[in-house]
Amino acid sequence: MISSNIQNIIRFISISISDTNVTNIEEFISDYQQIKPIEDPIFWLSCGAFICLMSGLIFADIMKSKLNNWTTKKISPLPLENLRTISSWFSFFTGLTIIFVSALSIINFSIIKSLIFSSIISILFGISMWKAIKDLLIQVEAGTVKEIDEFF
Numbered sequence: 247m248i249s250s251n252i253q254n255i256i257r258f259i260s261i262s263i264s265d266t267n268v269t270n271i272e273e274f275i276s277d278y279q280q281i282k283p284i285e286d287p288i289f290w291l292s293c294g295a296f297i298c299l300m301s302g303l304i305f306a307d308i309m310k311s312k313l314n315n316w317t318t319k320k321i322s323p324l325p326l327e328n329l330r331t332i333s334s335w336f337s338f339f340t341g342l343t344i345i346f347v348s349a350l351s352i353i354n355f356s357i358i359k360s361l362i363f364s365s366i367i368s369i370l371f372g373i374s375m376w377k378a379i380k381d382l383l384i385q386v387e388a389g390t391v392k393e394i395d396e397f398f
Contacts, residue, residue, distance in 0.1 A: 290348035297341030305334040309379075316386065323383045326376075339372040 283289050308331055312323040346364030351357060385391045 287348040287351045290344055291352075294341045294344030294348060297344065298338055299341075301334045301337035301341060305331065305338060308334060312383070313386070322387055324380075324387060326380050326383060335372065335376065339368040342371075343368045 309323075315321040316323050343361075343364045346367060347357065347360045350360035350364065355363075382391070
């Protein structure tokens with residue numbers, strides 16, 4: 247049984263395209279379903295990952311400059327709510343929503359349901375993380391930063 251399976255695999259591997267009865271390979275390949283790039287969930291998954299990466303790097307750079315200004319020039323890291331921080335934060339969670347929607351569409355969820363679910367998750371996560379970062383910056387400004395163990 248096992249040896250016949252191995253022989254079949256070796257025979258399958260050793261058959262070249264010229265040995266088959268396919269005369270025009272272009273017609274044979276075009277029979278497969280072709281997905282337009284705009285409908286491809288892998289394309290959207292990679293776009294969402296790129297948006298998240300770039301927005302996250304921009305947000306991290308903004309936070310780094312706020313903390314550097316706090317340590318060197320004693321400029322308060324607050325208020326956090328300016329156009330650059332909000333737009334980079336919103337862009338990050340928009341990219342995260344795109345990632346969730348495309349990942350759920352890969353496993354055959356409907357677009358509407360996955361968009362609703364992804365938006366709810368991204369909004370909840372975005373608001374809670376915004377509050378955590380704002381609380382951390384308040385603690386930095388007050389000089390009372392707690393260790394991570396004290397939060398739990």
